[in-house]
Amino acid sequence: MRRTGLWYVRGTRMWGDRLGGDAMALNGAMEGKEYPALSFVVDEERVHRFATAVGDDGTFVPPTFVTAPEFAAGLTQVAADAELGLDLARVVHGEQGYDWSRPVRVGETLTVRSTIESIRAKGGMELLTLRTEMRGADDELVVVGRSTLIVRSRA
């Protein structure tokens, strides 16, 4: 049953075989590190493209549009951080959460700040949790994103 399911299992095994070893990839001392804040303009055209892709009717900003600023301030900086040692080729997105204080508005500028909330080992893998805060014009909290990445161990 489930040919594609088997493919997935095979993929996982393949990675396991190739990577073997127990060397941990991430620098645990980076827990708590805060990355430089980024300004993100909620551009109407980009919101429209996002809404169309996910099948919304375009009458509102899709709640998960906040993934775009979160990605720009978070994963983009984290992946470029040589001190941390994250290899994107070994990353799987494990969990995601958002807590909205209010919806995002078209045209507003968000200040987006990402922090490494935790780095934990679990069953031969590592879990990196990134917390991203997005604030509006008066420093008012708009949404908090929490992203947990699963990192397979290095060969």
Added chain:
Amino acid sequence: MTLHLGDVRVGYEIPALAKVLTREDVRAYADASGDQNPLHQDDEVARSAGFPGMVAHGMFTMAHLASCLARWLGDPAALRRLRVQFRAPVFMGETIVAGGAVRSVDPVRRRAVLDVWVTVEREGGTEHAIKRGEAEVDLA
């Protein structure tokens, strides 16, 4: 049209929302979200990683779930919290179905908590792209 406290009961299942995954939508999502990982844009890259073809972003399935909730709520601002675990990858041509059920209702705070999920039918079985999701919503 906003959802009222009286409209919601524990155990109530929200209307499911289905979507067929297409390359066009997933590539457009990659551009709009900024997540340009080639696993989500290129069949060859995905195959070399052990998948049968291009994989949709986990976040694409979460966006679909949020879409389902926003439609049910009638007001996207009523969605206050959404947490998910990504379980199975999903592929182009497959149909993802978002759904949920009301777990609890707090009449004082006028809030409800829902169990939410995204499934895919695959060769006679049901797999979860998103399992153990949780949403919290405001009720008028």
